[in-house]
Structure formats: structure tokens, C-alpha cells
Amino acid sequence: MFQFKIPDMFSFIIQLIICTSVLGLFVSILIDFTLYTRNDHIEKEKKSIVETGTMTLFLFVFYLLLIPKIGIIPIYNSNLKHITIIIGAMAIVSGCGMNIIGRFNLGSNWANHIKIYDEHILVQKGMYKIVRHPLYASIMLMFYGACVVYRNILCFLAVTFVFIPFMYYRAKQEESLLIQTFPEYEDYKKGTGMFFPKIIRRKC
Numbered sequence: 001m002f003q004f005k006i007p008d009m010f011s012f013i014i015q016l017i018i019c020t021s022v023l024g025l026f027v028s029i030l031i032d033f034t035l036y037t038r039n040d041h042i043e044k045e046k047k048s049i050v051e052t053g054t055m056t057l058f059l060f061v062f063y064l065l066l067i068p069k070i071g072i073i074p075i076y077n078s079n080l081k082h083i084t085i086i087i088g089a090m091a092i093v094s095g096c097g098m099n100i101i102g103r104f105n106l107g108s109n110w111a112n113h114i115k116i117y118d119e120h121i122l123v124q125k126g127m128y129k130i131v132r133h134p135l136y137a138s139i140m141l142m143f144y145g146a147c148v149v150y151r152n153i154l155c156f157l158a159v160t161f162v163f164i165p166f167m168y169y170r171a172k173q174e175e176s177l178l179i180q181t182f183p184e185y186e187d188y189k190k191g192t193g194m195f196f197p198k199i200i201r202r203k204c
Contacts, residue, residue, distance in 0.1 A: 010082065014149065017089050021096035021142065028100045036110045044116040044177050050170035051112050055139065058163055062143065062155055071154035084148060091145030095138040102127040102134035114174050122182045130197050132188070133174075136167040137195040167195075 029052060065071070075081040103110065105126035109117070127134035143163060147156040171194055178185045192198060 010085075014085055014089050018092055018146070018149065021092045024096050025099055025139075025142070028103050032103055032110045033112070036108050037112065041118040042115050043118050043120065044181065046114040046173055046177060048114055048170055048173050050166045050173075054166070058158075058166075062146070062158060065154050065158060066150055066152060071152050073151040073153055075151065084151065088145045088148030088150075091148065092142045093145075095141035095145060098127060098141065099135055099138035102138060106135070114170075114177060116177050116181050120181065122178065122185060122188065124188055124192075129192070132192050132194050133167075133171045136171060140164060140167060140195065171195075 033052075075084060105128055106123055109120055109123060127138075131137050140159070140163070143159045144156070147159060175185070175189070179189075182188075
């Protein structure tokens, strides 16, 4: 009778968790495209090189960096290795959940490129009460979680020096339009971190 060995079963479960999280992310993105893609009632619009297509391209680059298994940081203690993998997997799951909830909070304000609609509202609830850009922060968390699971320094460098600067650039583009549209955005910006929660909030 065929049986999984314990290490094989552990690896299988981790891979299942990662694949389910990535699939959940892409399904939520597809739902946004299906429900909220439109070209009417647009007050302001700005095209950005950073959008779903280029983010997906980075995911493929990330995957290609993993394939040759170059840049792996070895962990010789089996227990420590398993704990590290679990922590990374938890970060991936948390990022996925954060992204899906953030999309639900954002609702019809979502757009692939940067758009301000006539009926646009400044969302400050849910995940947007914690950080100003939870969708980007959550994907960063997922990528860093994957870096920890696979212990790959090349992937870590790619996320840190390519992906995050691109996310910062996109976030600043969005904020330039939001500040023009919503006078209260400056106060929101002072009290809420861009990608990380603010421990000490500035008083107006």
C-alpha cells in the first residue's frame, strides 16, 4: 500500500497551501476584472507601467529564479527548517487573506490602471484602516513568505530591489490623484502607513 513519508507529506501540504493561496489571489483579481472593469464615469485617469500584467510577469520571473535552485540558504537542522517553512507559508496565507479582504473593502473603486470615478469614495475601513495600500502590501507579504519557504536569496533580492520599488512607484502615482480629489487624504496619510501600520500616529 502506498504511503507518504512524513517529509513528503509535509512538503505536499505546504505546496498545497501555497498553490491554494496563489489561486485564491488570481481568482479574486479575475472577479475584480469581471465586476469592476469599465471606461465610463471616469473623472481622472493615469496609465501606469505597474499593473496586473507586469505584476504577473514578476511572478513568472520569481518562479524562474526558483527553478535552478541557485541562491538557497541551507538549514541543516530539520526542526528549524520546518519551522522556517511554516512561518513562510503562514505569511503567504496571511497575505492572500489580506488581499481578498482589501479587495472586498475597495469594491467598485478598484481599477487595473489608476482611475478616479465620478462616484469614487475614499475607503478608510477594513484593511484600509490599517494601511493605505493593503493590496500591494499583501502581495509583498506573499512574495517574502515565499522567499522564506524556499530560502532563496536571489528571490529576496528581486522582491526587495525590483518589486517593492515598483509598488512604491504605483502607490505614489495613485496618491497624487487621490490628494487632488480628496482634501481629507492628507489627514488619512498622516495617520495611516503606506505599506506598514503606523505604531505612532501623527496628530493633526
